[in-house]
Amino acid sequence: MNAFQYKSGQLHCEDVSVARLAEEFGTPLYVYSRQHIVGQWQALDKAMKPLEHLVCYAVKANSNLSVLRALAEAGAGFDIVSGGELERVIRAGGDPTKCVFAGVGKTAMEIERALRCGIGCFNVESLPELLRIASIADAMGRRAPVALRVNPGVDPDTHHYISTGKHESKFGIALQDALAVYRAAAEMPGIEIRGVQTHIGSQITKTAPYVLAIRKMLPLIQQVRALAPQTLEFFDIGGGLGIRYRNERPPAAAAFAAAVKPLLRNLGLRIVLEPGRFIVGNGGVLLTRVQYVKQTPVKRFVIVDAAMNDLIRPSLYESYHEIVPVRKLSARRMFQADVVGPVCESGDFLAQDRRMAAVGEGELLAVMSAGAYGMAMSSNYNSRGRAAEVLVDGRRYALARRREGVGELMQAEIS
Ligand SMILES: Cc1ncc(COP(=O)(O)O)c(C=O)c1O
Structure with missing residues (x-):
């Protein structure tokens, strides 16, 4: 609309x-416009059916409490990157169990607070971060739900400041290192492997980079499933869906979903998405x-x-x-x-x-x-x-x- x-x-x-x-x-x-914002979330939610999925709105795009409340009322999950965003989601009536917590620099305080709130998952961006989460969860007598954010090394063809899935990016764990980190995670009593995550960048106006990234991730998913057959629940394909600012022709929700669903259909995992710009x-x-x-x-x-x-x-x-x-x-x-x-x-x-x-x-x-x-x-x-x-x-x-x-x-x- x-x-x-x-x-x-x-x-x-x-x-x-x-x-x-x-x-x-x-x-x-x-x-x-409330109708536009909720409408965009609903369009993506509908397009991903009948796959089991959750559209987690990326709070960083627009964190106004009224916007968050409108999306929480629609049933959205949330993608957060700080303790501050977590508090905003809670204040707006969002459900922390439907939140994924990303970011390369999570502090001990943020991790502890998120665990106490029952965070849905930590999207872990490095081995040192995983070790910190494991030790905090251990000390609290809990198991922290985690996914690793994996860099598939895909160029999303967008502005270099908002391209995140390439090898030289500060974000995520390189695809070739990911299995070793998952193996380490499987040995940590404070960690429960729940998912696999990737996010390749922002303002992506084509479906091809998503298809490529998902294809590159599929073998890893099978390896992680073998490591954690009881607990692996979801594959999070990130956000980044582009919009029209000038004359771009980004895919609509239905076209995006039509491109990715065939690759995801038989995984038996819940599909998580983290759109920000596309929604607001x-x-x-x-x-x-x-x-x-x-x-x-x-x-x-x-x-x-x-x-x-x-x-x-x-x-x-x-x-x-x-x-x-x-x-x-x-x-x-x-x-x-x-x-x-x-x-x-x-x-x-x-x-x-x-x-x-x-x-x-x-x-x-x-x-x-x-x-x-x-x-x-x-x-x-x-x-x-x-x-x-x-x-x-x-x-x-x-x-x-x-x-x-x-x-x-x-x-x-x-x-
Ligand atoms: C991990 C992650 N997920 C989701 C997003 C949202 O991106 P967009 O607003 O382009 O959908 C970002 C943006 O930086 C991100 O880093």
Whole structure:
């Protein structure tokens, strides 16, 4: 579904005019569509049937409690990477037994807390981490459920910052080392081998890298089954499903499932998925107001009130986000401009050399496809309070996070 559409010349999120939200809550403002977010989760969930499966939403993409609650109510599991994300899931009514806990640097405190909460599984990224989990579980008189995150050495053909399954990545355990680590795990009283996991990267717009990665993992799965026939339950094929930012043609949920299911059908294991961007990416926009239009001898700058601290993807990954005026005029002039924020960095831009609708001071713009890795990666750089967030559901909407005030920025500091 496309949750963001013009109605009577005004951009709407579902049935709510986003200009109205900007009036009420100010800018910069993140606006999310509940129907889009839950709909994406449901589409993937439905597409994976009749295989036994669990779609674990990757919390890192957008960790707002209202978003998590909507997904928990739909029945989602969660993929978490920190103790903080675990607490968010619990606060939002999510079930820790439906959580997989990834990340290369889990601390002893995080491991202990996750064990006490009954975490579904640790996705273990190294032998030292496995040893630490085993010893903590031992001391607690428990057995920790684990899967190893295995690097199949597949190039997902995406930005190198978000490619994770290649051999030189910091993530996971190399495929050729994995069996030895599983053998060690099988000898540890504090460990129960529950699964095998892989994740090859993010914003993957083709099915072929998944098919290749799964194929490369299948022999290992049989070897692990022989090691832990009683306890092996799942194969987690990670996240990374891409979305359309500009002109990409990523597979829909059904096409993705159709490509991978034939390889997974006869495994007799539950299939776990960890999508983040696919669920929330196109379910959110960042609303921002034009402050000035500045003309230099060589360039035009549209200076807006959102900045790299609100949405860092263009600066960090050179990502493209469509930027549209909230009020659509049929006969708008076009011009070329950089859309930039007030932060004191040349890298603070939302678009560069963009051919766009000619907008003027005071106008509202929507930065599209900003639901994933937008607010979640925001910061207080330049002592800027973080944006507010609103969740829309049909005609209804509710503030999901209030705007951060300057007082809050200084709250934890001592002078
Ligand atoms: C282990 C793991 N799972 C899932 C995800 C979610 O990725 P995406 O939002 O691209 O689906 C990531 C992203 O970094 C990840 O590292």
